[in-house]
Amino acid sequence: MASQKPLLSRAVKLAAAYALALVATAFFAFPVFWMAGSSVKSELDISQYPPVWSFTPTFENYAKLASELDAFDAFVNSAVIVGLATTLAMVCGTMAAYALARFDVKGKEIIAFEVLSIRMLPPIVSVIPMFIIARALGIFDTYWLLAAAYGLAGLPFVVWVMRVFIQDIPQSIEEAAMIDGCSRFQTFWRVTLPLLLPGLAATMVIVFMFAWNEFLLASMLTSQNAKTLPVIAANAIKPKAIAWGLASAAGVVMSLPVVVLVLMMQRYLVRGLTLGAVKG
Amino acid sequence: MGIEIKNIYKRFGSLTVVNGVSVDIADGEFFVMLGPSGCGKTTTLRMVAGLETASEGQIFINGRDMTHAEPRHRDIAMAFQDYGLYPNMTVFQNIEFPLKIRKLAPAERRRKVEETAGRLGISDYLGRKPAQMSGGQRQRVSLARALVRNPKVFLMDEPLSNLDAKLRAVMRTEIKKLVTDLGITTIYVTHDQIEAMSMADRIAVMRKGDMVQVAPPLQVYDRPATCFVADFIGSPPMNLFKAELANNGRVVCQVQGFGDALDDAERERARAMADRHGHFAVGIRPEHLQCVAAGTPGSVEGIVELVEPLGQTTNIYLLSGDTKYVVVTDRTSLRAGDTIGVIAPGDKVRAVGLDR
Ligand SMILES: Nc1ncnc2c1ncn2[C@@H]1O[C@H](COP(=O)(O)OP(=O)(O)O)[C@@H](O)[C@H]1O
Ligand SMILES: [Mg+2]
Numbered sequence: 001m002a003s004q005k006p007l008l009s010r011a012v013k014l015a016a017a018y019a020l021a022l023v024a025t026a027f028f029a030f031p032v033f034w035m036a037g038s039s040v041k042s043e044l045d046i047s048q049y050p051p052v053w054s055f056t057p058t059f060e061n062y063a064k065l066a067s068e069l070d071a072f073d074a075f076v077n078s079a080v081i082v083g084l085a086t087t088l089a090m091v092c093g094t095m096a097a098y099a100l101a102r103f104d105v106k107g108k109e110i111i112a113f114e115v116l117s118i119r120m121l122p123p124i125v126s127v128i129p130m131f132i133i134a135r136a137l138g139i140f141d142t143y144w145l146l147a148a149a150y151g152l153a154g155l156p157f158v159v160w161v162m163r164v165f166i167q168d169i170p171q172s173i174e175e176a177a178m179i180d181g182c183s184r185f186q187t188f189w190r191v192t193l194p195l196l197l198p199g200l201a202a203t204m205v206i207v208f209m210f211a212w213n214e215f216l217l218a219s220m221l222t223s224q225n226a227k228t229l230p231v232i233a234a235n236a237i238k239p240k241a242i243a244w245g246l247a248s249a250a251g252v253v254m255s256l257p258v259v260v261l262v263l264m265m266q267r268y269l270v271r272g273l274t275l276g277a278v279k280g
Numbered sequence: 281m282g283i284e285i286k287n288i289y290k291r292f293g294s295l296t297v298v299n300g301v302s303v304d305i306a307d308g309e310f311f312v313m314l315g316p317s318g319c320g321k322t323t324t325l326r327m328v329a330g331l332e333t334a335s336e337g338q339i340f341i342n343g344r345d346m347t348h349a350e351p352r353h354r355d356i357a358m359a360f361q362d363y364g365l366y367p368n369m370t371v372f373q374n375i376e377f378p379l380k381i382r383k384l385a386p387a388e389r390r391r392k393v394e395e396t397a398g399r400l401g402i403s404d405y406l407g408r409k410p411a412q413m414s415g416g417q418r419q420r421v422s423l424a425r426a427l428v429r430n431p432k433v434f435l436m437d438e439p440l441s442n443l444d445a446k447l448r449a450v451m452r453t454e455i456k457k458l459v460t461d462l463g464i465t466t467i468y469v470t471h472d473q474i475e476a477m478s479m480a481d482r483i484a485v486m487r488k489g490d491m492v493q494v495a496p497p498l499q500v501y502d503r504p505a506t507c508f509v510a511d512f513i514g515s516p517p518m519n520l521f522k523a524e525l526a527n528n529g530r531v532v533c534q535v536q537g538f539g540d541a542l543d544d545a546e547r548e549r550a551r552a553m554a555d556r557h558g559h560f561a562v563g564i565r566p567e568h569l570q571c572v573a574a575g576t577p578g579s580v581e582g583i584v585e586l587v588e589p590l591g592q593t594t595n596i597y598l599l600s601g602d603t604k605y606v607v608v609t610d611r612t613s614l615r616a617g618d619t620i621g622v623i624a625p626g627d628k629v630r631a632v633g634l635d636r
Contacts, residue, residue: 170362170364172360172361172362172363172364173364173365173366173367175329175331175351175358175360175364176358176360176364176365176366176422176425177366177377178330178331178350178351178352179329179330179331179351179352179356179357179358180352180377180378180381180425181352181378181381181382182352182381183350183352186381190381191366194368195367195368
């Protein structure tokens with residue numbers, strides 16, 4: 001008898017916890033669900049009010065996205081630009097972070113602060129000068145321009161976050177490796193890097209998402225050849241009306257790579273987002 | 281051969297952490313650096329390992345100048361206080377790592393790992409990750425990783441300080457036996473005088489970046505070079521009494537009876553080690569003082585302040601004039617407030633230099 005009551009109350013608590021989790025999930029998932037739903041509705045179904053819940057799915061929005069808005073080219077542009085930018089930011093940023101975390105660099109606090117200062121400038125302020133410089137250099141509307149811009153924008157974030165992850169790895173582990181026969185580089189490659197994977201994954205996802213969704217620079221610094229997905233998605237908003245179905249389809253296409261990336265990185269992300277994962 | 285440290289200095293900015301240390305460590309010697317926290321033991325060891333560069337001076341390992349060599353070229357192994365194990369690798373992979381870096385064949389690696397693991401009694405844990413092991417087991421893994429490649433030199437930085445007292449005592453004897461059997465030249469850093477006394481062939485007592493005394497354990501115990509050494513080694517530590525060489529060659533001591541007990545040889549030493557004002561200290565180990573009846577000829581009168589029975593021995597805290605000191609005896613019926621006589625046997629009274 002005595003043991004049943006706590007058991008019961010524990011069951012109630014558990015049920016409540018699940019219910020709450022469900023509500024929270026629904027709250028955040030609903031817009032996504034709605035977007036995915038709208039993307040497969042016909043133009044007629046989408047304009048219904050109150051909304052219809054049962055309809056015949058159609059892929060006409062996706063077809064339009066490809067034909068009218070050149071979504072395929074934009075997708076390739078986005079992938080190349082963001083891929084380049086993320087790689088650039090991750091490689092350079094991690095190496096800089098390693099130096100700032102581990103070496104006796106003179107004035108490294110100042111360097112770290114200076115790196116961050118790029119981010120203190122609001123993008124809207126720098127976009128006009130960037131436009132002029134890009135024109136002068138002849139790189140306006142190319143992959144290189146946006147890749148460099150996104151890479152540079154991601155760099156400070158990578159430096160600051162990765163520095164903390166690196167500092168979190170006990171120095172004696174690296175020293176043990178050097179005594180065990182590794183050079184500095186081997187130590188980094190064989191010992192430090194594997195321990196950094198969770199941090200790298202978490203950081204990469206964030207840098208990637210920022211660049212993938214960036215609109216302001218992309219719309220100002222491209223015209224034909226290097227248009228990215230956010231730019232063409234914005235084209236779904238026509239002067240007269242918003243093409244909801246088209247916009248939703250664009251949203252789905254844009255979200256997919258992020259979802260895939262997060263799923264791929266999930267194993268590391270959970271640990272990476274909680275700092276200090278390598279202790280113990 | 282062995283390790284030769286020639287007048288090394290280490291400065292961090294304006295702070296001098298190692299202040300001109302020189303010492304020769306013989307091939308196969310077990311050399312212990314002992315001193316309180318912050319005296320520069322770790323820094324000295326790290327300079328030998330190549331993890332820190334000396335600001336000045338030279339380091340020779342097995343006859344070769346290694347002052348500026350990378351750690352991997354020094355043929356040394358090291359055990360860290362926090363073990364420094366690779367957390368993402370299994371115990372087997374941890375021990376195998378140095379062999380892998382040296383590109384040994386897999387079969388050879390396996391054989392050596394298993395042999396070393398067996399020697400350290402961790403054969404059953406080879407599949408585990410370090411996080412799944414206790415502190416003592418982790419330290420064994422780190423020792424195995426160090427020993428698996430038959431290093432010429434083994435450096436240990438307080439390897440036992442994270443373990444509990446009982447395990448420390450076990451590991452102490454084990455480590456000593458292991459490296460002695462293998463004939464490895466060892467530098468062992470500790471702040472624990474018992475570890476130093478029990479393991480060392482020679483102890484270097486360090487203070488503020490200096491090696492104050494380098495000698496075999498019993499010599500450090502019997503003839504501490506300075507008050508710092510005398511006070512650091514022994515529990516309770518050596519009783520020290522301020523003393524001074526008077527102009528007429530007499531010794532004036534805080535407790536005159538103890539000063540008078542100095543024999544001729546010690547007086548000679550006192551003259552050599554006293555500072556320019558003629559100051560030095562008279563040192564007597566607590567277990568060498570003898571309690572006798574009050575008024576015994578040649579004894580110093582003392583009042584018992586506190587009796588501290590420890591089972592095996594008893595500490596008696598005494599007061600003579602306004603000088604406090606300790607006597608260690610067997611069990612006793614003395615009580616606080618008793619007045620007794622204390623005798624210092626002439627051959628046990630030492631002249632000890634003051635700290636600079
Ligand atoms: N990288 C460093 N920068 C500045 N000071 C240091 C550094 N490493 C050690 N020290 C200082 O040097 C002194 C000696 O340190 P250490 O050799 O670790 O002493 P021990 O091992 O004897 O406790 C300490 O006061 C410490 O603060
Ligand atoms: Mg230390």
